[in-house]
Amino acid sequence: MGLKSMIIGLILCSTLACAQDKNPINTQNSHEVIVADLNIPWGFTFLPDESMLITEKSGELIHFKNGTKTSITGLPEIYVRGQGGLMDIILHPNYNTNGWIYFSYASSDGDESGGNTAIARAKLNNNSLTDLEILYKATPNTTKGQHFGSRLVFDTNNYLYFTIGDRGNRDENPQDITRDGGKVYRINDDGSIPENNPFVNDGNSRTAIYSYGHRNPQGMTLHPETNEIWTHEHGPRGGDEINIIEQGKNYGWPIISYGINYSGTSFTDITEKEGMTQPFHYWDPSIAPSGMAFINSDNMTTGMEIYSLDP
Ligand SMILES: [Ca+2]
Numbered sequence: 001m002g003l004k005s006m007i008i009g010l011i012l013c014s015t016l017a018c019a020q021d022k023n024p025i026n027t028q029n030s031h032e033v034i035v036a037d038l039n040i041p042w043g044f045t046f047l048p049d050e051s052m053l054i055t056e057k058s059g060e061l062i063h064f065k066n067g068t069k070t071s072i073t074g075l076p077e078i079y080v081r082g083q084g085g086l087m088d089i090i091l092h093p094n095y096n097t098n099g100w101i102y103f104s105y106a107s108s109d110g111d112e113s114g115g116n117t118a119i120a121r122a123k124l125n126n127n128s129l130t131d132l133e134i135l136y137k138a139t140p141n142t143t144k145g146q147h148f149g150s151r152l153v154f155d156t157n158n159y160l161y162f163t164i165g166d167r168g169n170r171d172e173n174p175q176d177i178t179r180d181g182g183k184v185y186r187i188n189d190d191g192s193i194p195e196n197n198p199f200v201n202d203g204n205s206r207t208a209i210y211s212y213g214h215r216n217p218q219g220m221t222l223h224p225e226t227n228e229i230w231t232h233e234h235g236p237r238g239g240d241e242i243n244i245i246e247q248g249k250n251y252g253w254p255i256i257s258y259g260i261n262y263s264g265t266s267f268t269d270i271t272e273k274e275g276m277t278q279p280f281h282y283w284d285p286s287i288a289p290s291g292m293a294f295i296n297s298d299n300m301t302t303g304m305e306i307y308s309l310d311p
Pocket of ligand 1: 213241251252253256257277278279
């Protein structure tokens, strides 16, 4: 068994069976520590030699190879605040020929104080990042520390998807497609906007937006058979969701939700509305989902498992 499949197979915790459940606990798991002594690891990916690139939220990029950690230099300046910092990291599907590594981070670039989510790509040479290109930077900056997103996924057409949470401004960002935040985005691998994105001809809209009405999606993966983009997002109390992402759709936050405020108060009376897409699944109580992966193995009893890295 390869290192990658072994790790994914070992860090599972809950099983999906129906549209909503009370989080049955699977007690049949065991685990093995592969990389010890990490400080809030946010994302990781495997290089072709099965060594790993691991991000820490604090702004460290680690190359883990043959049991040794090496710190990678050359990152852009990282805005570390609350849930934001250095976040996800993935390789281009054609990494073997082009060498591009994609990552997300919180950035303070821009005129306002604070920060917002940025997407960049670079190449790895001699333990340093080179050829750095900033592909997207959400605006405006804010000093709020929550809901940066930001998982990265390539689909089979080499479109790059990424997520940005509502940045703690649920009343303005998620339902307004002229604003960043509370969105799933799609760009070309060089950062340009696909001509068939849903809002490219829509006035002042952010043309990178692919779907909207999200709270804080931190899990995203490609369905291995349908090639659909699946996400999960941190909802309010009792309202974490799985969504199957369709172009141009509105996923409802904060107009519809199955959850309530963490303070115990209510913010909406409705769970569904015409023109807003229902979640595929929601968790009550919430589980604070982080990474997301499909498992295809005869050793598994279901086709999908969820694991949480940062509950
Ligand atoms: Ca929703």
